[in-house]
Amino acid sequence: xxxxxxxxILILCLVACSGKDENVQSLSPDEVSEYVxxxxxxxxxxxDEDFSKIREEMNDEMKKxxxxxxxxxxxxxxxxxxxxxxxxxxxxxxxxxxxxxxNYIITQQQVNHEEGKVIFTLNYDEAGKLxxxxxx
Amino acid sequence: xxxxxxxxxxxxxxxxxxxxxxxxxxRIPLLNFISNxxxxxxxxxxxxxxxxxxxISAGVFEEGFRFLFRQFLLRDDKFKEKGxxxxxxxxxxxxxxxxxxxxxxxxxxxxxxxxxxxxxVANTLLILYERFLxxxxxxxxxxxxxxxxxxxxxxxxxxxAVFLHSLFNLPILFLSQLGIIGLYTLMSVMTVLIFKxxxxxxxxxxxx
Numbered sequence: 504x505x506x507x508x509x510x511x512i513l514i515l516c517l518v519a520c521s522g523k524d525e526n527v528q529s530l531s532p533d534e535v536s537e538y539v540x541x542x543x544x545x546x547x548x549x550x551d552e553d554f555s556k557i558r559e560e561m562n563d564e565m566k567k568x569x570x571x572x573x574x575x576x577x578x579x580x581x582x583x584x585x586x587x588x589x590x591x592x593x594x595x596x597x598x599x600x601x602x603x604x605x606n607y608i609i610t611q612q613q614v615n616h617e618e619g620k621v622i623f624t625l626n627y628d629e630a631g632k633l634x635x636x637x638x639x
Numbered sequence: 640x641x642x643x644x645x646x647x648x649x650x651x652x653x654x655x656x657x658x659x660x661x662x663x664x665x666r667i668p669l670l671n672f673i674s675n676x677x678x679x680x681x682x683x684x685x686x687x688x689x690x691x692x693x694x695i696s697a698g699v700f701e702e703g704f705r706f707l708f709r710q711f712l713l714r715d716d717k718f719k720e721k722g723x724x725x726x727x728x729x730x731x732x733x734x735x736x737x738x739x740x741x742x743x744x745x746x747x748x749x750x751x752x753x754x755x756x757x758x759x760v761a762n763t764l765l766i767l768y769e770r771f772l773x774x775x776x777x778x779x780x781x782x783x784x785x786x787x788x789x790x791x792x793x794x795x796x797x798x799x800a801v802f803l804h805s806l807f808n809l810p811i812l813f814l815s816q817l818g819i820i821g822l823y824t825l826m827s828v829m830t831v832l833i834f835k836x837x838x839x840x841x842x843x844x845x846x847x
Binding site: 513522525527595611 | 675678679680683684685686687688754802
């Protein structure tokens with residue numbers, strides 16, 4: 504019985520230590536709309552393999568790190584999900600990164616395909632330039 | 640096919656079924672449902688907490704179902720238990736059940752890993768080593784849970800297994816700080832320590 508009590512106390516301590524991340528803030532509905540539309544446009548360019556248009560949206564750091572070849576290889580992994588059907592749920596938040604002392608807009612967009620869904624996460628810096636491009 | 644071999648096959652299949660029911664049928668769809676219905680703000684604001692709960696849920700579901708399978712599907716006639724299938728209740732049987740569970744998980748993870756793209760040779764070796772650790776871990780947890788029934792401490796053995804399972808998975812939350820080598824080193828150390836614990840119990844005669 505003692506062992507059970509200690510284990511439960513340890514787990515509760517662990518849970519209590521993981522507080523709320525205050526660096527995440529809501530956006531206004533207009534801001535959410537603006538960034539979601541921007542992300543959808545970039546995703547469409549990605550699917551159309553119009554990588555030069557995507558590069559125009561990137562910040563300087565991203566341009567150095569992410570090449571067209573990487574985007575092309577990434578697109579291949581999505582092909583297995585079948586044809587694009589529709590944009591589904593989307594959301595956006597503001598996130599303050601303590602390491603870089605900068606604010607970012609993080610958007611998440613679900614895309615439904617014939618044989619599954621893909622969730623894109625696009626990050627924008629304070630100048631509205633694309634700073635991150637991920638999907639799962 | 641002789642009875643001994645068919646019993647072993649049944650145990651392996653039960654172990655595999657235990658993984659499929661606890662993870663594929665129940666836990667993974669539940670976690671997907673929860674994450675699909677959480678707003679981005681909530682999932683980012685409480686990212687660490689959600690990670691901890693995800694890790695604890697793995698322990699609760701996998702060890703919980705190991706316990707339920709032992710309680711309701713397996714029967715040691717020496718103790719006049721009421722399970723469905725009679726078995727010898729030795730450490731060998733616990734190992735066989737654990738192998739069924741662990742190997743089924745290996746198959747599931749490998750199929751997932753290879754379904755979207757073919758990993759590099761280095762990544763494949765890392766995946767296989769991690770899966771080897773996972774199989775050894777599942778065998779160990781099965782031995783611990785089943786031992787609880789033999790020493791009349793089934794519930795505290797279950798809690799211990801849930802705790803060890805959560806602890807084993809906890810370093811995953813710190814992957815970016817540890818790096819993959821650091822993570823696997825920590826998991827390897829924990830596996831060795833769990834083995835030492837089991838050998839201690841074997842010496843004491845609590846596991847036969």
